[in-house]
Amino acid sequence: MQEQQYLDFFHAQRNQLDTCSCDMLNAHRDEALAAFQRLGFPSQKVERYKYTDVAAAFAPNYGISLRKEPFLGDFHAVQDLYGTLADVNADGLTALNTMLVQDMVVINVRAGEQKEHPVQITNTMRATAPLMQNRRLMIIAEAGAHVQVILTDKAEAGQDFLVTQVTEVFVGQGAHVELYDIEDSHERCHRFHQVFSQVEAGGHLTHVTFTLASGVTRNQTDVRLIGAGADAQLLGCAITNGTQHVDNNTLIDHRAPEGTSRELYKYVVDQQSTGAFAGRVLVREEAQQTDSIERNANLVCTEQARMWTQPMLEIYADDVKCSHGSTVGQLNNDALFYMLQRGISEAEARTLLKQAFASEVLQEIPLESLRQRLHVLIEKRFRSCEDCKLCKS
Amino acid sequence: MLEIKNLHATVSGKEILKGVNLTVKPGEIHALMGINGAGKSTLSNVLVGHPAYTVTEGSITFRGKDLLAMSPDERSHEGLFLSFQQPVEIPGVSMVNFMRAALNAKRKYWGLEPMDAGAFLKLMREKRKIVELDNKLTSRSVNEGFSGGEKKRNEIFQMAMLEPSMCILDETDSGLDVDALRIVAEGFNKLRKPETSAIVITHYQRLLDYLKPDFVHVLIDGRIVKDGGPELAAEIERRGFDWIKDEVQGAVSL
Ligand SMILES: Nc1ncnc2c1ncn2[C@@H]1O[C@H](COP(=O)(O)OP(=O)(O)OP(=O)(O)O)[C@@H](O)[C@H]1O
Ligand SMILES: [Mg+2]
Numbered sequence: 001m002q003e004q005q006y007l008d009f010f011h012a013q014r015n016q017l018d019t020c021s022c023d024m025l026n027a028h029r030d031e032a033l034a035a036f037q038r039l040g041f042p043s044q045k046v047e048r049y050k051y052t053d054v055a056a057a058f059a060p061n062y063g064i065s066l067r068k069e070p071f072l073g074d075f076h077a078v079q080d081l082y083g084t085l086a087d088v089n090a091d092g093l094t095a096l097n098t099m100l101v102q103d104m105v106v107i108n109v110r111a112g113e114q115k116e117h118p119v120q121i122t123n124t125m126r127a128t129a130p131l132m133q134n135r136r137l138m139i140i141a142e143a144g145a146h147v148q149v150i151l152t153d154k155a156e157a158g159q160d161f162l163v164t165q166v167t168e169v170f171v172g173q174g175a176h177v178e179l180y181d182i183e184d185s186h187e188r189c190h191r192f193h194q195v196f197s198q199v200e201a202g203g204h205l206t207h208v209t210f211t212l213a214s215g216v217t218r219n220q221t222d223v224r225l226i227g228a229g230a231d232a233q234l235l236g237c238a239i240t241n242g243t244q245h246v247d248n249n250t251l252i253d254h255r256a257p258e259g260t261s262r263e264l265y266k267y268v269v270d271q272q273s274t275g276a277f278a279g280r281v282l283v284r285e286e287a288q289q290t291d292s293i294e295r296n297a298n299l300v301c302t303e304q305a306r307m308w309t310q311p312m313l314e315i316y317a318d319d320v321k322c323s324h325g326s327t328v329g330q331l332n333n334d335a336l337f338y339m340l341q342r343g344i345s346e347a348e349a350r351t352l353l354k355q356a357f358a359s360e361v362l363q364e365i366p367l368e369s370l371r372q373r374l375h376v377l378i379e380k381r382f383r384s385c386e387d388c389k390l391c392k393s
Numbered sequence: 394m395l396e397i398k399n400l401h402a403t404v405s406g407k408e409i410l411k412g413v414n415l416t417v418k419p420g421e422i423h424a425l426m427g428i429n430g431a432g433k434s435t436l437s438n439v440l441v442g443h444p445a446y447t448v449t450e451g452s453i454t455f456r457g458k459d460l461l462a463m464s465p466d467e468r469s470h471e472g473l474f475l476s477f478q479q480p481v482e483i484p485g486v487s488m489v490n491f492m493r494a495a496l497n498a499k500r501k502y503w504g505l506e507p508m509d510a511g512a513f514l515k516l517m518r519e520k521r522k523i524v525e526l527d528n529k530l531t532s533r534s535v536n537e538g539f540s541g542g543e544k545k546r547n548e549i550f551q552m553a554m555l556e557p558s559m560c561i562l563d564e565t566d567s568g569l570d571v572d573a574l575r576i577v578a579e580g581f582n583k584l585r586k587p588e589t590s591a592i593v594i595t596h597y598q599r600l601l602d603y604l605k606p607d608f609v610h611v612l613i614d615g616r617i618v619k620d621g622g623p624e625l626a627a628e629i630e631r632r633g634f635d636w637i638k639d640e641v642q643g644a645v646s647l
Contacts, residue, residue: 334481338535341441341477342495342551343469343502352494356485356534 032098039092051276062132085196201227240273254287411615427612474557541568578603
């Protein structure tokens with residue numbers, strides 16, 4: 001029973017959790033506790049968890065550092081929204097996060113307000129013993145609001161970390177939200193990020209998920225298009241090697257007419273690492289004239305590397321335009337040889353081809369400055385330290 | 394410069410080259426002709442070390458070194474260049490990054506510092522002009538969406554950048570219109586130094602009119618069966634290959 005240590009911790013620390021947190025978070029703990037007791041960690045028999053062993057990730061004994069000062073934020077304006085997309089009764093991990101979360105970031109952009117600059121939240125894990133952190137984020141873009149949010153997830157080397165994060169994104173009528181989630185951690189990090197989004201009529205959401213480096217990562221991305229003409233763009237890229245494991249599980253739920261969705265995920269899976277992509281696009285009966293394209297393309301670089309891909313399209317409306325597909329392949333040998341003939345070393349040629357493969361996702365990224373930064377980070381990621389000039393220059 | 398002796402090579406277990414002998418001295422241009430499937434491209438691929446081809450017998454010496462012991466990129470650094478019959482497209486790798494990687498790899502091999510960005514772009518500009526390759530093309534991904542002729546022009550542009558001592562042109566003339574052929578051929582002549590050698594594979598006289606080969610060889614069924622001067626190419630243009638095949642068969646049956 002991996003759950004027990006978390007239940008024990010919760011019971012022992014309940015008082016401290018409550019006193020140093022806010023009413024909004026505290027109000028949901030009992031329901032979350034009951035849900036977690038009932039659901040436990042999702043097993044691999046659960047369809048959406050079949051590629052990642054959650055219980056194993058939570059088995060080690062992590063410390064959780066709690067706030068010791070009172071919480072000063074006032075979340076009354078948004079408290080009715082909290083937990084409405086992230087349903088504790090649907091998922092054991094959502095329940096665990098809701099039960100233990102003590103701190104939270106809320107980005108609330110008022111109707112019509114256009115944020116000129118992106119908001120960036122950087123999480124850097126740092127500890128002297130194995131550490132678990134439970135994070136919560138809520139982004140609310142009211143009607144016509146415009147905001148770009150960048151999350152960067154890092155961790156200091158040499159320690160084990162476990163993160164649960166639940167993010168709820170409310171895109172109001174005609175609002176525009178870009179959410180960039182970039183993990184650049186290391187092989188001793190486990191991360192479970194669930195993002196639940198909802199887009200109202202005429203609203204737009206771009207959600208970009210980059211896994212540059214990590215240990216075990218499972219990102220769950222659920223988007224509901226609930227108003228006419230709502231639009232979602234999901235982009236993802238995972239670069240894995242060593243014994244890394246990256247699982248992206250997405251659901252685009254078309255619940256209203258004339259919605260559009262575009263989804264592109266690309267993986268470069270090297271050495272013994274494993275990648276998984278499961279993307280479900282659900283077009284409900286009322287979602288007539290939905291226009292959806294989903295694509296997952298993967299480069300598997302070694303015999304040992306593994307990639308699971310499962311695009312799913314489920315259509316209940318009759319007047320729609322939808323396509324989905326996935327490919328798993330190796331580096332193009334003709335291209336490789338062409339480069340060798342021109343004198344480019346095999347290692348360099350491979351690097352250039354991998355970068356080229358990943359760059360297709362970059363090209364789709366609307367935020368120019370981040371696109372350029374990611375170019376550099378990807379190049380850095382593909383190069384081993386000795387032939388990389390990036391730190392020095 | 395290049396000495397091929399009794400070269401036998403297989404691809405997918407099938408013997409394609411069955412004892413090729415060819416010597417190319419510095420500054421010489423050798424034309425290689427022969428019917429489709431004779432093994433001309435196979436010979437070029439073996440020379441540049443394509444992994445699909447296995448050498449089963451024979452030797453190749455290039456500038457005094459054992460060519461077969463070298464990796465494909467070393468062969469390139471040593472001065473061997475192949476203008477591919479069918480250049481590949483490499484989406485996502487820009488011409489600039491590709492060329493810079495190639496040039497700097499060569500410089501590193503010869504103990505030189507990488508070229509700085511400004512000098513490199515200037516060099517690209519200069520060389521591009523020689524083959525009249527459009528700026529738009531060099532700012533794209535390698536060969537991506539290039540027309541057949543543009544790809545061939547791009548091959549010669551790359552040759553200009555790398556300044557090889559031994560060029561193999563595998564049907565560089567195919568796909569080029571009359572004007573493009575002239576530009577590419579004249580470009581090649583402008584670029585070559587007196588000591589630059591070439592093996593020019595072609596089915597047509599027209600390219601040879603520009604390049605003026607010193608020798609013409611005919612490859613049939615994996616062997617060079619006839620050697621001659623430029624007049625041999627002209628004769629092939631007029632008469633085809635049947636008379637050569639007859640000659641060879643005659644010789645064998647004797
Ligand atoms: N990679 C390969 N795999 C299988 N067979 C091959 C391969 N490369 C060449 N061959 C075969 O070897 C033979 C010689 O081919 P090659 O391309 O060398 O001919 P070529 O003389 O260049 O012909 P062309 O004038 O048509 O270009 C052909 O029968 C061809 O099908
Ligand atoms: Mg050929």
